[in-house]
Amino acid sequence: xxxxxxxxxxxxxLKYGAPSQGPYLxxxxxxxxxxxxxxxxxxxxxxxxxxANVEGPANRKNVKFRPDPNVTVMYTAHNSDYLGSGWxxxxxxPAGDNKHSQEAMRESFYLSNVVPQDLQNNGGFWxxxxxxxRDLTKTYQSIIIISGPLILPxxxxxxQIVEYEVIGKSQVSVxxxxxxxxxxxxxxxxxxxxxxxxxxxKPIGFEHSLTEFQVELEELERVAGVxxxxxxxxxxxxxxxKVNGCKLMKxxxxxxxxxxxxxxxxxxxxxxxxxxxxxxxxKLQPDEYMVNLYNSKREELMNVEKDKSNxxx
Amino acid sequence: xxxxxxxxxxxxxLKYGAPSQGPYLxxxxxxxxxxxxxxxxxxxxxxxxxxANVEGPANRKNVKFRPDPNVTVMYTAHNSDYLGSGWxxxxxxPAGDNKHSQEAMRESFYLSNVVPQDLQNNGGFWxxxxxxxRDLTKTYQSIIIISGPLILPxxxxxxQIVEYEVIGKSQVSVxxxxxxxxxxxxxxxxxxxxxxxxxxxKPIGFEHSLTEFQVELEELERVAGVxxxxxxxxxxxxxxxKVNGCKLMKxxxxxxxxxxxxxxxxxxxxxxxxxxxxxxxxKLQPDEYMVNLYNSKREELMNVEKDKSNxxx
Ligand SMILES: [Mg+2]
Ligand SMILES: [Mg+2]
Numbered sequence: 126x127x128x129x130x131x132x133x134x135x136x137x138x139l140k141y142g143a144p145s146q147g148p149y150l151x152x153x154x155x156x157x158x159x160x161x162x163x164x165x166x167x168x169x170x171x172x173x174x175x176x177a178n179v180e181g182p183a184n185r186k187n188v189k190f191r192p193d194p195n196v197t198v199m200y201t202a203h204n205s206d207y208l209g210s211g212w213x214x215x216x217x218x219p220a221g222d223n224k225h226s227q228e229a230m231r232e233s234f235y236l237s238n239v240v241p242q243d244l245q246n247n248g249g250f251w252x253x254x255x256x257x258x259r260d261l262t263k264t265y266q267s268i269i270i271i272s273g274p275l276i277l278p279x280x281x282x283x284x285q286i287v288e289y290e291v292i293g294k295s296q297v298s299v300x301x302x303x304x305x306x307x308x309x310x311x312x313x314x315x316x317x318x319x320x321x322x323x324x325x326x327k328p329i330g331f332e333h334s335l336t337e338f339q340v341e342l343e344e345l346e347r348v349a350g351v352x353x354x355x356x357x358x359x360x361x362x363x364x365x366x367k368v369n370g371c372k373l374m375k376x377x378x379x380x381x382x383x384x385x386x387x388x389x390x391x392x393x394x395x396x397x398x399x400x401x402x403x404x405x406x407x408k409l410q411p412d413e414y415m416v417n418l419y420n421s422k423r424e425e426l427m428n429v430e431k432d433k434s435n436x437x438x
Numbered sequence: 439x440x441x442x443x444x445x446x447x448x449x450x451x452l453k454y455g456a457p458s459q460g461p462y463l464x465x466x467x468x469x470x471x472x473x474x475x476x477x478x479x480x481x482x483x484x485x486x487x488x489x490a491n492v493e494g495p496a497n498r499k500n501v502k503f504r505p506d507p508n509v510t511v512m513y514t515a516h517n518s519d520y521l522g523s524g525w526x527x528x529x530x531x532p533a534g535d536n537k538h539s540q541e542a543m544r545e546s547f548y549l550s551n552v553v554p555q556d557l558q559n560n561g562g563f564w565x566x567x568x569x570x571x572r573d574l575t576k577t578y579q580s581i582i583i584i585s586g587p588l589i590l591p592x593x594x595x596x597x598q599i600v601e602y603e604v605i606g607k608s609q610v611s612v613x614x615x616x617x618x619x620x621x622x623x624x625x626x627x628x629x630x631x632x633x634x635x636x637x638x639x640k641p642i643g644f645e646h647s648l649t650e651f652q653v654e655l656e657e658l659e660r661v662a663g664v665x666x667x668x669x670x671x672x673x674x675x676x677x678x679x680k681v682n683g684c685k686l687m688k689x690x691x692x693x694x695x696x697x698x699x700x701x702x703x704x705x706x707x708x709x710x711x712x713x714x715x716x717x718x719x720x721k722l723q724p725d726e727y728m729v730n731l732y733n734s735k736r737e738e739l740m741n742v743e744k745d746k747s748n749x750x751x
Contacts, residue, residue: 131465137486137580138470141621142669143463144482144584146472150456152444157451159459163663169457173450199660267450271457278604285609291591291598296661298600308454347512348609350476356455 151195151237155229156218158237160193162200164298166240169273169351170217176262181225188230190214193237202236206293215242215303217272219255240274241292241299245328251303253373254322254335258307264369265309265318271353274300275323300326304345306353307365317357320365321345331376336366380407381415388418394426464508464550468542469531471550473506475513477611479553482586482664483530489575494538501543503527506550515549519606528555528616530585532568553587554605554612558641564616566686567635567648571620577682578622578631584666587613588636613639617658619666620678630670633678634658644689649679693720694728701731707739 151158155178159168192201207214217238223229232238242251261268276298278285290299303324310317322338323345342359346352365371374382384403391397401419404411411419464471468491472481505514520527530551536542545551555564574581589611591598603612616637623630635651636658655672659665678684687695697716704710714732717724724732 128465131467134468134486135463135465135470138484138582140486140582140669141667143470144472144484145665145668146462146481146663147665149459149462152441152448154444155447157448157456159457161663163661168459171451171457173447173453197665199656200663269451269453278609285604286601287604287611288599288601291600296591296598343512348476350459350474350513352458352460352510354454355458356453 147197147200151193153229153232153235153238154226155223155232156238158217160196160200160237161298162197164274165200165202165206165236165295166274166298166300167217167237169271169349169353170238171269171271172218172222174222174259174262174268174270175266178225178229179222179259179262183224183227183230185220185230185234188220188227188234190234190236190239193235195235196237202239202295202297203293204236206295206297207241210241210292212241212292212299213244213247214239215247215251217274219252221255221259222270240303241290241297242303243327246303246324246326250329250333250373251324253379254305254324257335257371257373258305261307261309261369264311265314266311267309269306269308269310269354271306273304273349274298274326275302275304275349277301277348302326304349306342306345308354308357308362309365309369315361316363316368317361318365318368319362320371323348331379335371335373339366339371377409381409381411384409385415385418388415388422391422391426394423394430397422397426460510460513464506466542466545466548466551467539468536468545469551471530473509473513473550474611475510477587478513478515478519478549478608479587479611479613480530480550482584482662482666483551484582484584485531485535487535487572487575487581487583488579491538491542492535492572492575496537496540496543498533498543498547501533501540501547503547503549503552506548508548509550515552515608515610516606517549519608519610520554523554523605525554525605525612526557526560527552528560528564530587531583532565534568534572535583553616554603554610555616556640559616559637559639563642563646563686564637566692567618567637570648570684570686571618574620574622574682578627579624580622582619582621582623582667584617584619586617586662587611587639588615588617588662590614590636590661615639617662619655619658621667621670621675622678622682628674629676629681630674631678631681632675633684636661644692648684648686652679652684690722694722694724697722697724698728698731701728701735704735704739707736707743710735710739 147162149159156170156172158170161168190204192203216233218233220233223233258270276289278287289301303326305322307320308317321340321342323340324338387400460475462472469483469485471483474481503517505516529546531546533546536546571583589602591600602614616639618635620633621630634653634655636653637651700713
């Protein structure tokens with residue numbers, strides 16, 4: 126009776142519809158997200174990784190960041206908001222998690238999956254965290270990952286103050302932190318390793334370990350206002366960093382990895398040799414694979430440049 | 439087929455449930471609200487006013503502010519967050535809109551209906567805006583009102599910066615602004631007058647008119663990230679401030695109103711006479727009703743105090 130009365134009054138109050146923040150869940154080929162129409166960023170982006178979906182031929186070459194066509198125009202971010210802002214476009218579901226499908230890759234570049242991220246953080250520490258998550262698919266059958274932005278207060282003159290920038294005409298909110306919830310599981314394992322991390326949105330050097338940023342799930346839930354994995358039996362959970370170490374790729378290996386990628390994508394001998402020089406500059410020792418890669422790439426580019434100069438003559 | 443594939447992947451991604459921000463709509467006897475679990479304030483609070491529900495015997499005497507028992511403990515505000523913070527507890531659905539029912543009155547004191555509000559704004563300009571809305575029930579059959587907090591950026595050194603305080607252990611967000619959407623209607627009228635206001639959360643004097651704070655509905659929707667009255671045919675809408683004037687109660691009448699209330703609630707002759715003195719201090723002319731009220735209250739209190747002194751002897 127009480128409830129009937131409330132619902133009757135609600136019918137009058139909501140006569141012209143309930144105020145709406147848009148659909149809570151948005152579905153894509155390889156991720157599900159909740160979008161914050163006022164911040165013009167996701168609230169969270171969830172993925173399910175297996176060995177199969179982090180491998181494949183899909184690439185980001187012809188894929189561009191663009192407004193998500195599923196978000197009302199008034200509430201979407203635009204590339205122009207980011208350009209010249211000093212903030213990079215940081216994927217929440219990273220491009221590297223979407224290699225099994227060109228469509229999934231394309232959708233990961235929607236700005237609904239993006240937050241303004243410190244450029245060094247994006248290419249450095251956060252990137253290494255993403256690689257670590259992908260690597261977990263070699264050890265576990267599946268990984269559920271939930272990533273998103275956070276805006277946290279700081280102490281100032283005895284008060285708790287929240288301060289953050291909004292960028293561009295769309296006023297996209299720049300988070301002070303980013304979070305990642307990582308749940309690994311295999312049918313054969315009695316527990317499910319869980320790691321939860323809150324990482325400041327700024328440059329983080331190689332001297333910092335991932336475990337420095339580990340928090341309890343409840344702590345993230347408290348500051349985010351979001352309950353994660355509500356149907357998970359938390360008694361079944363173990364500590365990912367105790368079980369698996371949470372070791373990110375070391376500096377030297379990370380640098381070699383990037384130089385390898387640069388060699389692969391070099392388009393001129395001049396550029397290739399400049400990249401090769403970075404090895405010496407950073408006192409890095411190339412392995413046999415890299416030496417072979419360099420030699421074959423150099424031969425390929427020499428042929429290309431010979432052909433070009435023949436055409437020009 | 440495309441959608442089936444997405445939903446199948448979603449089943450894996452959301453295997454342990456979708457991250458949750460709690461129920462979007464929360465129903466009460468006289469209001470409906472959406473709650474922000476991270477800010478510990480409502481997002482919006484909607485009401486439906488008629489002449490009948492702004493009148494009645496319900497009062498706030500024995501009603502206290504308290505955490506909403508329907509909100510998860512981790513996400514609710516507490517009285518201790520507000521006390522000593524310098525911010526008052528500002529109703530979104532005001533107590534004065536809930537006089538027809540003691541239960542509705544009680545629910546309006548849940549902290550889910552409350553935001554940290556500047557004390558002078560709460561008792562002054564915003565209070566006068568609420569009175570104006572109640573007065574509209576004398577002219578129109580029904581009024582839909584949607585109120586809530588806003589946090590807006592400011593320009594600083596060529597950047598757009600958002601800055602706000604969070605108070606207490608629960609870190610309740612102090613809004614920079616408050617909004618109100620007011621839609622009036624009567625069966626006999628061809629159009630529905632609509633007024634939308636964004637008011638800074640600070641003292642606003644009598645020299646300011648309500649129309650200074652009027653904005654287009656779309657402007658509020660853009661900054662709030664919320665679409666209001668989605669089923670309303672906006673072609674049927676007229677401008678409340680053009681049709682009805684949007685005049686708030688003038689300073690003198692507002693002061694007389696408060697002195698009247700103070701006379702009614704006086705509990706000693708000393709206090710009563712101090713209140714009566716405020717009339718002269720403020721150069722206010724009491725009307726016949728007030729003079730009679732003062733005289734009968736004084737007689738009542740004299741009898742009470744005589745009885746008391748007899749008991750003491
Ligand atoms: Mg990235
Ligand atoms: Mg108030």
